[in-house]
Each structure stands twice: as C-alpha cells, then as structure tokens.
Amino acid sequence: MAQTQKCRIVFMGTPEFAAASLQRLAAWPRGEIVAVYTQPDRPAGRGHKLAESPVKKLALQLGLPVMQPASLKNAEAQAELAAFKPDLLAVAAYGLILPDAVLAMPALDAVNVHASLLPGLRGAAPIQRAVIDGWQPGARAGISIMRIASKLDAGPVFATDGTVIGEHTAGSLHDALAGIGAELLVKVVDDILDGKAWAVEQDDALATYAPKISKEDGFIDWTLPAAEVHARVRGVTPWPGARTVLETACDGKQRPPLLLILAPGRIGEPTGSAVPGSLRVDADGLSVACADKWYEFTAVRPQGKKDMSARDLLNGILRGLPRGIAGLARAPVPGE
Numbered sequence: 172m173a174q175t176q177k178c179r180i181v182f183m184g185t186p187e188f189a190a191a192s193l194q195r196l197a198a199w200p201r202g203e204i205v206a207v208y209t210q211p212d213r214p215a216g217r218g219h220k221l222a223e224s225p226v227k228k229l230a231l232q233l234g235l236p237v238m239q240p241a242s243l244k245n246a247e248a249q250a251e252l253a254a255f256k257p258d259l260l261a262v263a264a265y266g267l268i269l270p271d272a273v274l275a276m277p278a279l280d281a282v283n284v285h286a287s288l289l290p291g292l293r294g295a296a297p298i299q300r301a302v303i304d305g306w307q308p309g310a311r312a313g314i315s316i317m318r319i320a321s322k323l324d325a326g327p328v329f330a331t332d333g334t335v336i337g338e339h340t341a342g343s344l345h346d347a348l349a350g351i352g353a354e355l356l357v358k359v360v361d362d363i364l365d366g367k368a369w370a371v372e373q374d375d376a377l378a379t380y381a382p383k384i385s386k387e388d389g390f391i392d393w394t395l396p397a398a399e400v401h402a403r404v405r406g407v408t409p410w411p412g413a414r415t416v417l418e419t420a421c422d423g424k425q426r427p428p429l430l431l432i433l434a435p436g437r438i439g440e441p442t443g444s445a446v447p448g449s450l451r452v453d454a455d456g457l458s459v460a461c462a463d464k465w466y467e468f469t470a471v472r473p474q475g476k477k478d479m480s481a482r483d484l485l486n487g488i489l490r491g492l493p494r495g496i497a498g499l500a501r502a503p504v505p506g507e
Contacts, residue, residue, distance in 0.1 A: 177201060177202055177203040178201055178202040178203065178258045178259055178279070178360070178364055179202075179203055179205050179255070179256060179257050179258045179259070180196065180202045180203065180204045180205065180257065180258065180259045180260075180261055180360075181204075181205060181206045181207075181208065181252065181255055181257040181259070181260050181261070181277075182196060182204050182206075182207045182208070182226075182230075182261050182262075182263075183207075183208040183209070183260065183261070183262040183263070183265040183267075183269075184207075184208075184209060184226045184262065184263040184264055184265050185209050185210045185224045185225070185226050185264055185265055185266050186224065186225055186226070186264050187225045187345075187349065188263060188264050188286065188345060188348070188349045188352070189225070189226050189263035189264045189265070189284075190225040190226050190228075190229045190349075191349035191350055191352065191353045192261065192263045192284050192349070192352055192353045192356050193207065193226055193229055193230065193233075193263075194229060194353065195353035195354065195356065195357055196261060196353070196356065196357065196360075197233050197235070199357050199360070201360075201361065201364060202259075202360065204233075204235050205236070205255045205256075205257065206235070206236045206237075206238055206252075206255045206257075207226060207227070207230035207235045207236065207237050207238070208237075208238045208239070208240070208252075208265065209224045209226040209227045209230070209237065209238075209239055209265070210224055210239065210265070210266050210267065211239045211240075211241055212224070212227075212239070227239070238251065238252075240267075242267065242268075243267055243268070243269060243270060243273050244268070244270055249270070249272055249273060249276075252273060252276060253276055256278075257276060257277045257278070258277055258278045258279045259277050259278075259279050259280055259281070259282070259360060259363070260273070260274070260276070260277045260280075260281035260282070260319070261282055261284075261356060261360065262281065262282065262283045262284070262319060263283065263284035263352065263356070264284075264286075269281070269319060271321060274319055274320075274321075279363055279364075280318060280363055280368075281318065281319040282316055282317065282318060282319065282329065282356070282359060282360070282363075283316070283317050283318075283319045283324075283326070284314060284316060284352040284353075284355070284356050285297070285314070285315045285316075285317055285324055286298050286312075286313075286314060286345075286348050286352065287301060287312065287313065287314075287315060287324075287381065288311065288312070288313040288314075288315060288331055288333055289315040289317060289324060289328050289331070289373055289378075290324075290325075290373040290374055290375065290377045290378040290379070291377065291378070291379050292304075292379055292380070292381040293323060293324035293325065293378055293379070293380055293381065294323070294324065294380045294381040294382055294383075295381060295382060295383040296381045296382065296383050296384045297312075297381040298312065298341055298344055298345050298348060299341040299381075299384050299388075299406050299407065300381035300382075300384075300406070301336060301344065301381075301406075302336055302339060302340065302341050302344055302402060302405050302406035303388075303402055303403055303406030303407070304402070304406075305336040305402060306398045306399045306401065306402035307398075309335060310335070310336045311333045311334065311335055311336060312333055312334060312336050312339075312344055312348065313331055313332055313333020313334065313348070313351070314331065314332050314333065314348055314351050314352040314355050315328050315330075315331045316328070316329045316330050316331075316352075316355050316356055316359040317329065317370070317373075318370050325373060325375065325378070326370070326373075327370035327371055327372045327373065328370060328371055328373060329359045329362070329368055329369070329370045329371075330355055330358065330359050331355075332351050332354075332355050333348075333351070334347055334348070334351065338405070338435075339405065340405045340406075340408040340409070340435060341405065341406050341407065341408060341409070341410075342408060342409045384407065384410070384411065385411070386411045386414075388406075388407055388411065389407040389411040389412050389413050389414045389432075390414055390415075390502040390503055391403060391404065391413055391414065391415045391433070391500075391502060392502060393415075393447045393448040393459055393460065393461055393462075393466075393500055393501070394447045394448070394461075394462055395461060395462055396461055396462045396463045396464070397438045397439075397461040397462070397463055397464040397465070397466050398438065400461050400466050401435065401436070401438055401466065404433055404434075404435050404436065405435045408434065408435060412432040412433075412472075413432065413433040414430065414431070414432055414433070414502070414503050415430075415431055415433060415459070415500045415501065415502065415503070416428045416429065416430050416431070416500065416501050416502070416503050416504075416507060417429045417431060417450060417489075417498055417499070417500055418498050418499045418500075418501065419450065419489060419492055419497055419498035419499075420497075420498065421490075421491040421492060421493075422491065428507065429473060429474075429488065429489075430473070430474040430503060430507055431471045431472065431473055431474075431484075432471065432472040432474075433468060433470075433471055434469055434470035434471065434472075434478070435469070436458075436466050436467050436468050436469045437466070437467040437469065438464055438465075438466060438467075439455070439458055439464055439465035439466065439467045440464060440465055441463060441464050441465075442460040442461065442463065442464055442465055445460040445465075445496070446460060447460050447461055447462055448460060448499050448500050448501055449496050449499065449500075450496065450497050450498040450499055450500050451465065451495065451496055451497065452485065452492050452493065452494050452495065452497045453494060453495070455467060456468060456481045456482055456485065457481045457484065457485055457489075459500040467481075468481035468484075469481060471484055473488060
C-alpha cells in the first residue's frame with residue numbers, strides 16, 4: 172500500500188488483555204481502526220445486568236464503531252465485515268471462531284496476539300497454565316504474534332517476546348503480557364506494512380495444550396513438592412483461587428472443616444518426617460507439609476469471610492490450636 176495511505180484495521184477482542192492491544196494500536200500513526208468487533212454484552216454480577224466487555228468500553232471511549240455479532244459464520248455478518256474493507260485484521264482474545272471467508276477478507280493479513288510462546292500452550296488458558304507448569308527456576312512465559320489459521324493457535328509465527336515467570340501470579344503475569352503483546356503487535360504490523368514481516372511455521376510435534384481453568388484446578392494437592400504447590404497457588408490467583416480444607420481439633424474436640432482460599436505463601440524448611448498435608452503451628456505462624464518442604468500461609472480468606480492474615484486466623488477462628496502438628500490440610504470434596 173502507498174506509504175501515505177493509512178492501514179485500515181478491524182480490531183477483534185473482548186477482555187482486558189485485548190484492550191491493551193486496542194489502546195496501543197489506536198495510537199499507532201500508520202493505522203486507522205475502522206471498526207472494533209467484540210462479543211455481545213453478557214449478564215454479570217448478582218443482578219445479572221448486561222455488562223459491556225472491556226474492549227467495548229475502551230472502543231466507545233476512543234469513539235470507534237463497535238460491532239457485536241453473536242457469530243461470524245453467517246453471510247450477513249460476513250458482508251457487514253467486508254464493507255469495512257480491512258487491510259488488516261488484528262485479533263486478541265476475541266473468543267469467536269473466524270471462518271476461512273473472514274480470514275480471506277483483509278488485503279494484507281490477519282494476525283493474532285496469543286499469550287504463550289507457541290507452539291507451547293495453545294488453547295484457552297495459556298497464562299494460568301504457564302504459571303502452574305512453570306515451577307522450575309528460570310521458566311518463561313510470553314507472547315506470540317501469529318498469522319491466523321483454521322486450526323486453533325497453529326498459524327505461522329511472526330514474532331515472540333516474553334518474561335521470566337518468577338513470582339508472578341496469573342493476574343500479574345496477565346498484565347505484564349498484555350503490555351508486551353501490545354508492543355509486539357505494533358512492531359509486527361509495522362513490518363507487514365514495510366514488507367519485512369516473515370512468519371515461521373510452527374512445529375506441531377512440540378505443541379502443548381492449555382485447557383480452560385475450572386474451580387477444581389484450585390484444589391491444592393499437598394503431596395506435591397512445595398515448588399509445584401507454590402506455582403499452583405499463584406497460577407489460580409486471582410481466579411478461581413487456591414482452596415484447601417483444614418481439619419483441626421482443640422482440647423481434644425474436633426472442629427468443623429474450615430474451607431480457605433489461599434494467597435500465595437512462602438516455601439519454608441524441609442519437612443523431615445512430617446506426612447504431606449500435616450498442619451503445623453509454630454512461631455512463624457501456620458504452614459502445611461508438602462512432599463519436601465513446609466508451605467507457609469501468608470494471607471487467607473475463610474469461606475464467607477474477608478481476607479485476613481494467617482496470624483489473624485490463628486488468633487480468631489483457630490484460636491487455641493496447640494503448637495506443633497495441629498491437624499490436616501486436604502483438598503475440598505464436592506459440596507464443600
């Protein structure tokens with residue numbers, strides 16, 4: 172295209188992750204966002220009122236046209252999209268399937284911001300799974316800008332960038348990768364316009380899958396090494412939250428099981444002969460034995476109550492627990 176002519180972009184995305192790319196792309200001087208596609212408003216909250224997606228809210232603030240088809244598979248929706256005459260489709264966590272007819276519309280390309288280092292962690296929950304699986308020192312997570320193909324997350328990759336997972340939670344890593352993805356997207360579309368972009372085919376043999384996270388993914392298995400437990404807790408923070416049940420006794424009387432949601436804690440000293448799941452009270456507070464080391468609680472949320480420190484839990488609901496092994500921590504069972 173002529174250098175003086177702005178690239179006509181149709182942006183497609185829905186959650187906060189995508190809003191970062193929309194914000195950055197809207198400020199890109201070589202492009203013009205002619206339409207923003209996002210999923211239809213959904214019921215949300217206790218009142219089940221229709222809620223706009225983060226991308227829709229931002230697009231309206233930017234004064235951009237917003238389209239919200241329930242599907243792009245029908246001829247009417249495709250004709251509506253074609254009328255925008257896009258040079259480029261820029262997609263980030265849109266959530267709707269793009270048929271081949273849609274992928275063929277842009278004059279230049281259709282690109283996607285995917286939150287993993289492809290071909291690893293294709294699928295619905297790459298950020299959370301990266302934290303859960305990335306318990307080894309130096310493990311990394313990242314962004315891939317790829318050409319969209321019919322097969323899920325399998326298109327050739329233009330560029331990648333990333334960061335060390337470290338102590339990230341899924342929430343903090345999400346925010347970091349959203350910013351990285353926005354910058355990398357602009358770099359790639361610059362290269363596409365300049366004719367310098369080169370997409371490399373993925374090696375399907377190296378592909379792994381990141382399935383959707385469920386509430387059960389937050390249930391902590393204390394028989395794992397502490398590093399894996401710590402990664403699991405961080406990977407399900409803030410949602411669905413790491414869950415464990417404490418079974419304790421005081422003065423010889425068994426207390427009702429206590430369901431807790433855990434904030435990321437600290438890996439402590441080796442457990443010695445303690446059985447995994449053993450609950451310990453000591454001068455440092457409250458901890459649970461993993462396969463190799465103690466996992467120290469920092470902050471918790473008992474069911475039906477507000478967040479509190481582990482010390483406040485011991486001084487309140489768990490008042491009277493003796494020092495030493497004071498009970499058992501286990502995964503919840505259905506109904507808890």
